[in-house]
Amino acid sequence: MLWRRFLAVFIKEFVQMRRDRITFAMMVGVPLMQLILFGYAINSDPKSLPTAVVMGDSSPFARSIVTALQNSAYFRIVESPVSEARADELLRLGDVQFVVTIPVDFTRDLIRGDRPTLLVEADATDPAATSNAISALISLNDTALDHDLKGPLASLKNAPPPFDLQIHRRYNEEGITQFNIVPGLMGVVLTMTMVMMTGLAMTREQERGTMENLLAMPIRPVEVMLGKIAPYIFVGYVQVTIIILAAHYLFDVPVIGSLPLLFGSAIFFIAANLSVGFTFSTLAKSQMQAMQLSFFYFLPSLLLSGFMFPFRGMPEWAQWIGEVLPLTHFLRIIRGVMLKGNAPYEVWPNLWPIAAFMLAAMALALLRYRRTVA
Amino acid sequence: MTLAIDVQGLSKSFDGKTVVHDLTLRVARGQICGFLGPNGSGKTTSIRMLCGLLKPDSGSGTCLGYDVIRETDQIKRHIGYMTQKFGLYEDLTIQENLQFTARVYGLDRRNERVEASLERLGLHHRRNQLAGALSGGWKQRLALAACLLHEPELLLLDEPTAGVDPKARRDFWDQIHAMAAQGITVLVSTHYMDEAERCHEIVYIAYGRLLTYGSIHQVIAEAGLTTWAVAAKGDGARIATLSQDLSGKPGIDAVAAFGAGLHVGGRDAAALERAIAPYRSDPMLTWQRTEPNLEDVFIDLVARAENDPRAA
Ligand SMILES: Nc1ncnc2c1ncn2[C@@H]1O[C@H](COP(=O)(O)OP(=O)(O)O)[C@@H](O)[C@H]1O
Numbered sequence A: 001m002l003w004r005r006f007l008a009v010f011i012k013e014f015v016q017m018r019r020d021r022i023t024f025a026m027m028v029g030v031p032l033m034q035l036i037l038f039g040y041a042i043n044s045d046p047k048s049l050p051t052a053v054v055m056g057d058s059s060p061f062a063r064s065i066v067t068a069l070q071n072s073a074y075f076r077i078v079e080s081p082v083s084e085a086r087a088d089e090l091l092r093l094g095d096v097q098f099v100v101t102i103p104v105d106f107t108r109d110l111i112r113g114d115r116p117t118l119l120v121e122a123d124a125t126d127p128a129a130t131s132n133a134i135s136a137l138i139s140l141n142d143t144a145l146d147h148d149l150k151g152p153l154a155s156l157k158n159a160p161p162p163f164d165l166q167i168h169r170r171y172n173e174e175g176i177t178q179f180n181i182v183p184g185l186m187g188v189v190l191t192m193t194m195v196m197m198t199g200l201a202m203t204r205e206q207e208r209g210t211m212e213n214l215l216a217m218p219i220r221p222v223e224v225m226l227g228k229i230a231p232y233i234f235v236g237y238v239q240v241t242i243i244i245l246a247a248h249y250l251f252d253v254p255v256i257g258s259l260p261l262l263f264g265s266a267i268f269f270i271a272a273n274l275s276v277g278f279t280f281s282t283l284a285k286s287q288m289q290a291m292q293l294s295f296f297y298f299l300p301s302l303l304l305s306g307f308m309f310p311f312r313g314m315p316e317w318a319q320w321i322g323e324v325l326p327l328t329h330f331l332r333i334i335r336g337v338m339l340k341g342n343a344p345y346e347v348w349p350n351l352w353p354i355a356a357f358m359l360a361a362m363a364l365a366l367l368r369y370r371r372t373v374a
Numbered sequence B: 001m002t003l004a005i006d007v008q009g010l011s012k013s014f015d016g017k018t019v020v021h022d023l024t025l026r027v028a029r030g031q032i033c034g035f036l037g038p039n040g041s042g043k044t045t046s047i048r049m050l051c052g053l054l055k056p057d058s059g060s061g062t063c064l065g066y067d068v069i070r071e072t073d074q075i076k077r078h079i080g081y082m083t084q085k086f087g088l089y090e091d092l093t094i095q096e097n098l099q100f101t102a103r104v105y106g107l108d109r110r111n112e113r114v115e116a117s118l119e120r121l122g123l124h125h126r127r128n129q130l131a132g133a134l135s136g137g138w139k140q141r142l143a144l145a146a147c148l149l150h151e152p153e154l155l156l157l158d159e160p161t162a163g164v165d166p167k168a169r170r171d172f173w174d175q176i177h178a179m180a181a182q183g184i185t186v187l188v189s190t191h192y193m194d195e196a197e198r199c200h201e202i203v204y205i206a207y208g209r210l211l212t213y214g215s216i217h218q219v220i221a222e223a224g225l226t227t228w229a230v231a232a233k234g235d236g237a238r239i240a241t242l243s244q245d246l247s248g249k250p251g252i253d254a255v256a257a258f259g260a261g262l263h264v265g266g267r268d269a270a271a272l273e274r275a276i277a278p279y280r281s282d283p284m285l286t287w288q289r290t291e292p293n294l295e296d297v298f299i300d301l302v303a304r305a306e307n308d309p310r311a312a
């Protein structure tokens, strides 16, 4: 009779589901996490983007422009005034999204009606992060000086606008999305595969019954951990190489910086993810649970790192979480090296957080590693 | 006479349930000690405590002179432990498994040792076979080879012959005796009575308590059982009903199947005779006094342990 047999399986599945706490936690946790992340953390219209201003001229006109920028809500002046060299450095470090340069003779040319040029340089490595801000700039052009152009200058208000706006998309002139996505994919692929690989490492020993034998032998946890992690560093490098080749030859993504620097930085990121996976495998009771834990790690990494959505569009709490995740920093490193040609000292601010994360994950894994059965 | 194993009062509980109770065990070097007991009686747990894989809740002692609580690293280096479940890698070949084990123990002359081990165990021609593809008997040989590589002084074998055919079992035991002759101490858990009889001494535990300990003769003599063998003419149905009738009768402490008949044992010979008297006149049955065997003794011991108020 079909109904009875159906019920048999149905009831059995329910009982098994109830036993498996992690799966249960997944069923509740994943939707909650997605709701929170998509609902509160993600914003594809980032505002308040850090901006530096190079003041070639500090007349009331120039100051009005700065005020108008701030009033637009898209720009947050973090350093002003700065030298051109410093502005360039800030942009390369990724500390500012925009550099606005008010040229030396701005006021003089403005009053003469020579329509001076206001230069706005945008870090276009992530085109999505800057596009709305740039649109806002264009409307700003018309209105920024409305209050200042009074009396004899009122005539300047008439079209065309009193000054010219030159927008320079740095590092990605044409705003090509692939320039952002393809290098970023390297980090995403590594996060996904590396965590999963070692995530299965200890649980596999447990499930196949080889763990007890391993524990009975004179081998230290740190030896087991490093021995299990090291082979996957090679796997990671194979992936890095494939993606760089594809990025360059299939997608024409420029590789401006030094490849050795990129490879050298990658080892920390790969090791950090492998350590996370190893930690998961000491926490999980089965390979299945290890996979589920990996998913819990992967989801926020994907959403909060700045890969899928602009990092600066997220609320502060989400940025804090993002700052902890290795992927966030690695994305900045790859984009920095490949697109901006970052030098080692410019990579460092994003490298040490990855290294610190790696050490913390390893320490946790070793703490969790059981030297006795059960 | 030095002791390979010398532990006192080892106890272990899981989730509030005591699994091993106050275990005291002394095994002299070069002895083969059989570790017997029903499933779940705490054999594996005891062995794990001896080799440093589990920390006893209480108790103390030494294995090969190393403290079982503090010097587990030393113990691991000097003992060979064969787990109940096959513990090597099924996706590695025989040779790769042995190489791995030799590396973990940091052995010198690694290739030489692996070769010698393959040769000795007759695994030479199978070296490139995946361990997962081996039958139970061959897996057992491989597991034994792996735990002998580092020349341990003490072997802890947890049900090594479960699921192994009789011929392989016999070979295995010959090997164990050869090793004991070289001075290696062996503690081996088993369910087979014929294997127990090949041990120098046996330990029997049930419900986590040691019930008896000594050579087979000592164990049988100490039990003080009087035993009768019953055989029935005709079919086995008579024996089955008889077994049910006799079990639990006052004076009858152990009823065990023996061949096609039964062994009926009791500690008090007179009481036993009174209990079986009504059945002795049954023309279908033949009764005969006999020597108790290990199984009779164990059945009696377990029955007594069950009635013991201390038992879990
Ligand atoms: N890690 C553990 N957690 C909880 N209970 C355990 C654990 N290991 C063993 N036990 C319990 O301890 C008892 C003894 O087990 P074990 O030592 O494996 O017996 P044996 O090897 O004699 O069959 C069993 O009831 C078993 O369920």
Ligand SMILES: [Mg+2]
Residues within 6 Å of the ligand: B040, B043, B044, B045, B084, B158
């Ligand atoms: Mg067992």
